Amino acid sequence: MNASVPHIEVMRSQLGRARGLGAGHSGVSHWWAERVSAASLLPLSTWFVVQMFRLGGADHAEVVKWGGKPVNATMLAALIITTFYHAQVGLQVIVDDYVHGKAHLPTRLLIKIGTSLMGLLGVFAVIKLVVRSGSGK
Amino acid sequence: MQDIRKALYVGSRSDGTLIQRPMSPHLQVYRYRLSMVLSISNRITGVIATAGAALGVFWLGAAAKGPKAFATARKVTGNPLGQLVLVGWLASVVYHTVGGIRHLIWDAGYRYDKEELNKDGPVAVGVTAGVSTVLAVALLAVAGCRRSKRAKAGKVS
Numbered sequence: 001m002n003a004s005v006p007h008i009e010v011m012r013s014q015l016g017r018a019r020g021l022g023a024g025h026s027g028v029s030h031w032w033a034e035r036v037s038a039a040s041l042l043p044l045s046t047w048f049v050v051q052m053f054r055l056g057g058a059d060h061a062e063v064v065k066w067g068g069k070p071v072n073a074t075m076l077a078a079l080i081i082t083t084f085y086h087a088q089v090g091l092q093v094i095v096d097d098y099v100h101g102k103a104h105l106p107t108r109l110l111i112k113i114g115t116s117l118m119g120l121l122g123v124f125a126v127i128k129l130v131v132r133s134g135s136g137k
Numbered sequence: 138m139q140d141i142r143k144a145l146y147v148g149s150r151s152d153g154t155l156i157q158r159p160m161s162p163h164l165q166v167y168r169y170r171l172s173m174v175l176s177i178s179n180r181i182t183g184v185i186a187t188a189g190a191a192l193g194v195f196w197l198g199a200a201a202k203g204p205k206a207f208a209t210a211r212k213v214t215g216n217p218l219g220q221l222v223l224v225g226w227l228a229s230v231v232y233h234t235v236g237g238i239r240h241l242i243w244d245a246g247y248r249y250d251k252e253e254l255n256k257d258g259p260v261a262v263g264v265t266a267g268v269s270t271v272l273a274v275a276l277l278a279v280a281g282c283r284r285s286k287r288a289k290a291g292k293v294s
Contacts, residue, residue, distance in 0.1 A: 035241065035244060038237050038240075038241065039241065041234075041237075042234070042238075045230065045234065049272065052276055053275070053276065053279055056276050056277075056279040056280030056283060057279065057280035057281065057282070057283030057284040057287075058283065059207075059211075059287065060200065060203075060204040060207040060208070063200045063207065064200060067197070067200065067201075076197075080190075080194065083187075083190050084187075084190065087183075087186075087187040087190065090183050090187075091183075091184070091187065094180055094183075094184070115187070118190070118191050118194055121194050121198060122193075122194040122197060122198075124201075125194065125197040125198040125200070125201040126197065126201075128201035128202075129197070129200060129201050132201065
């Protein structure tokens, strides 16, 4: 950035900035949610890729044993929740940009419900894996 | 609910009839730049990455359901078409990650000048291609080895 050219640093009022509000009295929180979840996904996804090297071609018993370990289950659940939260926030921006008029609201709700359900399904799958691994099946 | 922006796009012809004015930007009038492809690719790969994550959850669900369901999932992950989908997911995630890191750098106020953007673009493509290829080949090789070892041991699953 060129410091010698005068420019407006922040296009928001000081009060709005202090309260974390954008033009529509939201938006800044949405922006932060997207960035923070993105940054959190960096270590979580790296962990998952490493785990895939351990699991590539594995059979059912090996996957259950892997998923049943507390650390793996925790990381997996954190990865699933963060992934679908980030997806929800990101897809909402895409819908806001490209879907106008009557279709906008239903599409947005569909994104919210769809990503939430996928996240829930993932978390319950992890819980089931832990239970399965504990019972030795 | 009517989009308020639509009201601004109503113009009139010289004979007085109303007309919907075209929206800007007109993509077809711009000269091709790599940065515009990389920009929209970040969104597209984000959508693909989400779809892939959904498939990943189904895979996990199959493992949670039981050996039978997992055997079905393995039929998908084991055949070439399924693996092509997995490699596509992997490449999308890698590009979206590279694009995301660039976005975080821009948000921090760096590498946002025109020259810097144009320099970093090809680097992002190179890194994505390199990392995706290495990971895809290595993962497929590891999975293939484990499978053939098990086949030799005579275990069927």
